[in-house]
Amino acid sequence: MxxxxxxxxxxxxxxxxxxxxxxxxxxxxxxxxxxxxxxxxxxxxxxxxxxxxxxxxxxVSDKPPPPPPKAAPKEPKSEPEAPPKSEAPKEEAPKQTPAKKEPKQEPVKAEPAAPALAPGQKVSLPPIQSAPTTDRTETRIKMTRMRQRIAERLKSAQNTAAMLTTFQEMDMSRLMALRGKYKEEFEKKHGVKLGFMSAFVKASADALREIPAVNGYIDEAAKEIVHRNYVDISVAVASPQGLVVPVLRNVEDMSFADIEKAIADYAVKAKAGKLALEDMAGGSFTISNGGVFGSLMGTPIINPPQSAILGMHATKMRAVVVDGQVVARPMMYLALTYDHRMVDGREAVTFLKSVANKIEDPSRLLLDL
Structure with a gap:
């Protein structure tokens, strides 16, 4: 296992x-x-x-218990003899009980009359409780092992890491134009649709190499900070059992097509419940896309022992100022939650700004800028 x-x-x-x-x-x-x-x-x-x-x-270590030993047949026991009958006790005459004394009747006192109300005085009455019109029953569902583990790990992350979230807004115009121009040709050649996730994964991989602290972790036992020289990105995928995070390994060497194919394969496996343990082992950084469910802004929680997680959100048309003019542009909020114990605010903001710059101008991904 x-x-x-x-x-x-x-x-x-x-x-x-x-x-x-x-x-x-x-x-x-x-x-x-x-x-x-x-x-x-x-x-x-x-x-x-x-x-x-x-x-x-x-x-995991459970083994079949040995079969129980066969019990020897027991000899039937003879029924004990009935004890001799004793003589019936003589009936005693019933004792006479003393007559009960009737309690004295107390005179009934009349209730005091309610005081008269002054002119204009209000009386406060208790609210009238109406009968519920809806079904007020409860349904209990046992937590699955996966849901219990998710709850345990997320609470552990809150208790251990000094989590802080910083936000960055981003113009999606150029990336959307690039996708619209080449998505059909891309799908014909590679057999997979061109989405936005591949661009964010590549932009994050380049930014992680620029800011190694975001790609590291704290070795609690050795009291050391470990910087990884590779980029393994966990991508949050919804499954019937809960949120799972399969890992894209060595993303720095993957193309857009490689990333899209790997994510599509993981999505199919997740829906069918066929993800293996090795698919989710490891990971140095996580990307969570709440925008597919309509999330406008949120603060994701770190996936331990990683030190940071990037949250993508929904793209909405908003009024922004470009070259002194108010125009409508498709905008997205990015959120980076990081462990402030090892990642400083300057490094976190620099990383987030680097991702935004690469998305706003996708040519930077080709020129390694």
Whole structure:
């Protein structure tokens, strides 16, 4: 299962007890902290027993318990003889109870009359409670292991890192024009659509090489800051189980087409629940695109042990001043959340501004500017 996986939850048994099993048949589906894993049979045979049920948590080191020893047959015990009957006790005459004294009747006092209201005086009455008109029931859903792990890691990031977010607005006009001009030709040649994500991934990779601190992490045990000499970017992808972050490795050597193909493959795997553990291991920086859901602005949370995450948002037409004239331009807000323990504000702003400059003028990506 990998070093980071110690237990899993049984989601579904694919074979029942007594079923015949061929080599590589899926026996059971396990949900781990990161992905769902198909456990396959290493050999052919018959499934003798299911030692745990669906919904049970099992450890990686769990082994089948030994069969219980057969108990020796017990000899039937003879029924004990009934004890001799004792004589019935003599009935005693019922004792007479003293008559109860009736409590004295207290005279009923009349309630004091309500004081008369002065002219113009108001009376405050309790509000009239109307019956609810909607269904006020609750529905409880058990948290999946992946959702529990996501919650644990995000809260740990808040408790550990000194997170700070800085924003930058950006004009998307030139990138949108570039995409509109070449998207059909790009798709015909490479068999994949040209999106905006590849440009942001390339711009981030170049900026990460310019500002190594944003691409590093803190080794807590050694009390050292580690700068990576490669760029592995985690791309947030929605899946039925939650948000997952597969990794694009060595992005500095990838082309636009390579990036778009890799992201498309990961999206298909995520929707089908087929992402493997190695697909999400590692990563030095994360890009999260909340704009596809309509987000205008937000502060993403760092994915530990990374030191920064870039948040993309929706592109909206807004009035901006260009060359002294108020014009409508497609604008986007970028958000960079970073660990202020190792990344200074100057480095964070420089990185974010570098990404924005490359997106606003895509020719900088070709000229390495």
């Amino acid at each position: 990998g070093d980071s996986i110690s237990e899993g939850t049984i989601v579904q048994w694919m074979k029942a007890e007594g079923d015949s099993v061929a080599v590589d048949d899926v026996l059971v589906v396990l949900e781990t902290d990161k992905v769902s894993v198909d456990v396959r049979s290493p050999e052919a045979g018959t499934l003798a027993a299911q030692l745990a049920g669906e919904g049970d948590t099992v450890q």
